[in-house]
Each structure stands twice: as structure tokens, then as C-alpha cells.
Amino acid sequence: MKKTNPIVPYLITFSMGILLIFFMSLIGVDQKADIAKQKEEGENGEEVSTEDFDPAALAQGKCISCHGGNFEGGVGPALAGTTLSADEIADVITNGADGMPAGLVPAANMDEFVEYILSLGADGEPTATEEDAEEEPEATEEEPAEEPAEEETATADAGKYEGMTSSCIGCHGGNLEGGVGPALVGTSLSADEIKDVIKNGAPGMPGGMIADEDLDGFAEYILSLK
Incomplete structure (x- = not known):
């Protein structure tokens, strides 16, 4: 019987190893683009994009x-x-x-x-x-600016009370849905309870943040938030 050269199995194993390394390097080249793309993503896991940024x-x-x-x-x-x-x-x-x-x-x-x-x-x-000023047409004497109708008073009042909430969002959240302080949206407090807290304060909240003459309207505004 003819004897097999003992070096042959080692040469075969060596050759297969070289081929495996070669194919793995090809896979690495294909993945290079994906790796570069991942590096462009934001630190918070958000994909960086200049489109539709507001x-x-x-x-x-x-x-x-x-x-x-x-x-x-x-x-x-x-x-x-x-x-x-x-x-x-x-x-x-x-x-x-x-x-x-x-x-x-x-x-x-x-x-x-x-x-x-x-x-x-x-x-x-x-x-x-x-640039905005150039785009806006200047008002002429023939076309005076329209004055708001008297019936818009209620809407104006709502805007007034909405502006007052700027002193609340720091503790009650940007949408008044709760933060350090409880949620104001959908609160279970009554109007009198809301006015009492605003006027006299509560744990962690100073009193007198809203003028007395605005308490009734502001309490109604808070109760209207859903």
C-alpha cells in the first residue's frame, strides 16, 4: 500500500485557513459602509439628519x-x-x-x-x-390693518392665562402633564382648591404667583386643560 506524505494534511489545513481569512476580509469590506454610517448617528441613538429639522x-x-x-x-x-x-x-x-x-x-x-x-x-x-421684513408687504392707508373683533375677547383671555403658565412649567412639566410637581392637565382639584394653592402656596410651591383678580379666570383655564 502506498503511504501518504504526512505533510499533506497540514498543507490542506493551512490552505483552508488562508481561504477563510480571505473571505472574512471581503465581508469586512462590505460592512465598512455600514460602520461609517453608524458613526454618523447621534449620541442618543438618533440618526443625524438635516432634513425636516425644526x-x-x-x-x-x-x-x-x-x-x-x-x-x-x-x-x-x-x-x-x-x-x-x-x-x-x-x-x-x-x-x-x-x-x-x-x-x-x-x-x-x-x-x-x-x-x-x-x-x-x-x-x-x-x-x-x-429678509422677512422685505417679504412682508407694507400696510397702506387704503388698506388699514384689521382690528380684532370684540367677540374675540374670550380667546384673548385664554391666551393671557396660557402665558401665565410659563411660571408653572418648570415644576409641572412643559405640557403641564407633571414633573417635580403634580400634573395640572386633567387635575382632580376643584376651582376653589386650585385658587387656594395658588394664593397660599403648598409644600415646595410659593404662594401669590397669580394676582388675586386673575385667580378665578386662571382656575377655570386650568380646569379646561384636558
Whole structure:
């Protein structure tokens, strides 16, 4: 019987190992694009995208609970009328600050978000730019601006009371659905109980935050929230 060379099995095993390494390297090349894409995702697991980015919506969702409903300041400093530069704002958002987590804004949208913050006026609304002013038609004497009808008073009052809730969202949540303090939306308190808490305070809440003449209307507004 012819004897097999003992080196042959080792050569076969070696050759198969080389082929396996070669095929694994091909798989690695195919996955390279996927790995690069994953690196572009935000730190919070959100895919970075410049499409359909709304800086106002992001600010309402992530900033008002600490910086106030009109960005006038609360637990955190005021954003409306800030004296920080664009680079300073971007640095705080990217790296965080005292009590503020980092990475709340995707890096690809940072410039647009910083521009929005710098545009906020004292009322918490973006101020008109020169381009906006050019697009708005000037009012003429022949076409005077329409005055609001008297029957819109109720709507105006609702807006007034809604504005008063800016002092509440820091503890009761941006949508008044609860935070450090209980939810105001769908509260089980009566109007008299609401007025008593607002006027005299409660544990962790100071009294006198709403003027006495506005207590009745404000209590009705809170009870209307669903």
C-alpha cells in the first residue's frame, strides 16, 4: 500500500485557513459602509439628519422645562436675549453644563439651532430678519390693518392665562402633564382648591404667583386643560 506524505494534511489545513481569512476580509469590506454610517448617528441613538429639522420644535421639547416657557429663564438661565456668542452656545450644547446634559442637538443641525436661539427676542419669539421684513408687504392707508373683533375677547383671555403658565412649567412639566410637581392637565382639584394653592402656596410651591383678580379666570383655564 502506498503511504501518504504526512505533510499533506497540514498543507490542506493551512490552505483552508488562508481561504477563510480571505473571505472574512471581503465581508469586512462590505460592512465598512455600514460602520461609517453608524458613526454618523447621534449620541442618543438618533440618526443625524438635516432634513425636516425644526429648531423651534426641538427647543419646545427639550429646553422649556428648565429655561422657561418663553425662554425667559427658570431653573436654567434665560435663552431669550442671551449674551452668549454662537460658539459659546454651541459649546454648552455639545459638552453640557451644570445640570444640563450634553448632546441634545445633532451636530449636523447645530448651526441652525444656535441661529434660532440667537434670534429669540424678549418675548421668546424669533425676531424678524431683514429678509422677512422685505417679504412682508407694507400696510397702506387704503388698506388699514384689521382690528380684532370684540367677540374675540374670550380667546384673548385664554391666551393671557396660557402665558401665565410659563411660571408653572418648570415644576409641572412643559405640557403641564407633571414633573417635580403634580400634573395640572386633567387635575382632580376643584376651582376653589386650585385658587387656594395658588394664593397660599403648598409644600415646595410659593404662594401669590397669580394676582388675586386673575385667580378665578386662571382656575377655570386650568380646569379646561384636558
